[in-house]
Amino acid sequence: MTTDDNPGVIAFPPFIWLVSAVISALVHFFLIRLPIMSYSACLVCGIVFLILAPTLAWSALVAMRTAGTNVNPAKPALTIVRGGPFRFTRNPMYLALCLLQIALGFFLNDWITLMFVVSLALIFHYGVVLREERYLTAKFGEPYLQYKREVPRWI
Numbered sequence: 001m002t003t004d005d006n007p008g009v010i011a012f013p014p015f016i017w018l019v020s021a022v023i024s025a026l027v028h029f030f031l032i033r034l035p036i037m038s039y040s041a042c043l044v045c046g047i048v049f050l051i052l053a054p055t056l057a058w059s060a061l062v063a064m065r066t067a068g069t070n071v072n073p074a075k076p077a078l079t080i081v082r083g084g085p086f087r088f089t090r091n092p093m094y095l096a097l098c099l100l101q102i103a104l105g106f107f108l109n110d111w112i113t114l115m116f117v118v119s120l121a122l123i124f125h126y127g128v129v130l131r132e133e134r135y136l137t138a139k140f141g142e143p144y145l146q147y148k149r150e151v152p153r154w155i
Contacts, residue, residue: 016123024105036105046105050103053099057093066084090154091154094129097124
């Protein structure tokens, strides 16, 4: 059974990140490497981002479940989530996936892998976020527009 009550994102967002991570790692291992700085400094940065990403994602998941809405963007949104990290960013889970890509770049000590976060953010923006915003505006109207005015899209 399918429903039209969803934003119609281009793909499941963690899958989008996984494709980005795999392609960037393949480029790193088989095509080109551009070191960022000493590996020990990169390792520290990678660890910081590796801690931040799942912490942000987990708190967003908890906020969505607490609010009683679906986490999967293929399912209907049941409410506007304003708690947890949604007080500071409208897209904490996509931001967390971008932070994970940054962590990968630091762990591999590679500018190319790190810069894949730009293409990842653009894919999220045009293929997921803008679609979700249109959907949520149509579904919730002024309360969602007010939320958009109060909370930044990313950070």
